[in-house]
Amino acid sequence: MSNPDSTAGLATAVEGGWRVPGIANLHSHAFQRAMAGLAERQTHPEDSFWTWREIMYRFAARMDPDSTYAVATQLYAEMLEAGYTTVCEFHYVHHQPDGTPYADRAAMSKALIAAARDTGIRMTLLPVLYMTGGFDGRALSARQQRFGHGVGDFLRLLEDLHPLQDAQVRIGCAFHSLRAVPESAMREVLAALPADAPIHIHIAEQVGEVQDSLAVRNARPVEWLLREFAVDRRWTLVHATHLTQEETRGIASRGATVAICPTTEANLGDGLFPLRDYLQAGGRWGIGSDSHVSVSPVEELRWLEYGQRLVTRHRNIAVTTHSPSVGETLLGGVLDSASDATGFQSVREDAVLLDAAAPVLAGATVDDVVDRWLFAGNRPLVKQVRVAGRTVVSEGRHADGEAIARRYGETLRRLLRD
Ligand code: NGQ
Ligand code: ZN
Numbered sequence: 001m002s003n004p005d006s007t008a009g010l011a012t013a014v015e016g017g018w019r020v021p022g023i024a025n026l027h028s029h030a031f032q033r034a035m036a037g038l039a040e041r042q043t044h045p046e047d048s049f050w051t052w053r054e055i056m057y058r059f060a061a062r063m064d065p066d067s068t069y070a071v072a073t074q075l076y077a078e079m080l081e082a083g084y085t086t087v088c089e090f091h092y093v094h095h096q097p098d099g100t101p102y103a104d105r106a107a108m109s110k111a112l113i114a115a116a117r118d119t120g121i122r123m124t125l126l127p128v129l130y131m132t133g134g135f136d137g138r139a140l141s142a143r144q145q146r147f148g149h150g151v152g153d154f155l156r157l158l159e160d161l162h163p164l165q166d167a168q169v170r171i172g173c174a175f176h177s178l179r180a181v182p183e184s185a186m187r188e189v190l191a192a193l194p195a196d197a198p199i200h201i202h203i204a205e206q207v208g209e210v211q212d213s214l215a216v217r218n219a220r221p222v223e224w225l226l227r228e229f230a231v232d233r234r235w236t237l238v239h240a241t242h243l244t245q246e247e248t249r250g251i252a253s254r255g256a257t258v259a260i261c262p263t264t265e266a267n268l269g270d271g272l273f274p275l276r277d278y279l280q281a282g283g284r285w286g287i288g289s290d291s292h293v294s295v296s297p298v299e300e301l302r303w304l305e306y307g308q309r310l311v312t313r314h315r316n317i318a319v320t321t322h323s324p325s326v327g328e329t330l331l332g333g334v335l336d337s338a339s340d341a342t343g344f345q346s347v348r349e350d351a352v353l354l355d356a357a358a359p360v361l362a363g364a365t366v367d368d369v370v371d372r373w374l375f376a377g378n379r380p381l382v383k384q385v386r387v388a389g390r391t392v393v394s395e396g397r398h399a400d401g402e403a404i405a406r407r408y409g410e411t412l413r414r415l416l417r418d
Helices: 030-035 049-060 065-082 107-119 142-147 151-164 183-192 207-217 221-228 245-254 262-267 275-280 297-312 326-342 345-349 369-375 401-417
Strands: 012-014 017-021 023-028 084-091 122-129 169-171 173-175 199-203 235-239 257-260 284-287 351-355 382-387 390-394
Touching: 017 326, 017 369, 023 235, 023 257, 023 284, 023 326, 030 049, 030 065, 030 401, 049 142, 065 084, 065 107, 065 382, 065 390, 065 401, 084 107, 084 199, 084 326, 084 382, 107 122, 107 151, 107 169, 122 151, 122 326, 151 169, 151 183, 173 183, 199 221, 207 221, 221 245, 235 326, 245 275, 257 326, 262 297, 275 297, 284 297, 284 326, 297 326, 297 369, 326 345, 326 369
Parallel strands: 023 084, 084 122, 122 169, 122 173, 173 199, 199 235, 235 257, 257 284
Antiparallel strands: 012 017, 017 351, 351 382, 382 390
16 A cells, blocks of 8 residues: 655555665675585584574685685675675685685685676675684684784785775775684774775674683673774664664764674574664664575565564564654665765665566556565565666566576585595
8 A cells, every 4th residue: 555654665666566775795605605504413412603604704714715706606696686785894714724824815706796797786895804713812723723813914915905996896804703803903903094984893792702702801892892993983882782772872873883693693593683772762773694594685584574573572673763764774874875885885875676566566556566575475576686887687687696606506516525
């Protein structure tokens, strides 16, 4: 039913379908797509995020530039088919497995950039600084060696990558977490960064991380970050799951974005982001598919809302007085943070065409089409996707989908055999 009070929605009727904005995927570890579904067996009676991480490290150890390219092209083609048009790649598998840099220190970064260029997704590559194995400053473990950099080498990597920027690729910067980067190193890198580079950091994902921060710094991670650094719109805090009311309001008042990754956070048993309080505080947020157990903005957005419904036992949480539609509010939130979090001003040009012939869109209007897309079923409705003026998905399929899937299959069978 059409609602005469609703403001202009995000969907527009066009020939053959409904045009909706492309979605920015604010958090990705591409290589983890290769292990999706392979960490769902008990390894320990107390399985947790930390035992999952050991399995993840074993997968990371198998990746090289060629397999990274094969996995990332498959992943990015799937993202485009699902309606993601930009990916923020949080990239920390930099070196050879024993920690020795590749002959070209940017070889792994370049494999990811090539995957973005070849599939047509926009990419904000976020090379990750990773230095220590915990808040106490302990050295990296053997499996973490290939993630590590000193500040000087890290800045040289960024310098090598900067000339590769263009209308489709941007280079930002990430700190893996407060566990992995000492304060002085953060300050040194921030002082050297271009003023418009987006900055991302994992924060307060696990209760254990909050406890370690309290023990060593006498402050919670978000509390400490907001106190010590000029966090603003350039910053994206990934997860930020465990927050006090004060921290929730603090992030909102700085204009930073929180990248919420509902399917991965559920898969890893992280906890639930306090979306309702954060929205009430006017906070900005986006979504990420992170470990890629799911590659679907529909599923991330739906579960973002459903998590709140399950704990509050109410319905229609993500709404405002101006935006009574949950779907519109969710899509609007994603769109509002996209330019700051990705560093692309032009993300709003990217568009997804939903299939008007799909039964769940029968009789749709501008007022309900986004709600129907996000809440009314699991059949993918994306028909066509345009990124930076190029059509990359037609009739629901990526143009090079078959060749990409073949290479991915061969690569995965080899990775799993070795
Ligand atoms: C990562 N992933 O870096 O891949 C992290 C886990 C960690 C997610 N948190 C590793 N989803 O935080 O140490
Ligand atoms: Zn992550």
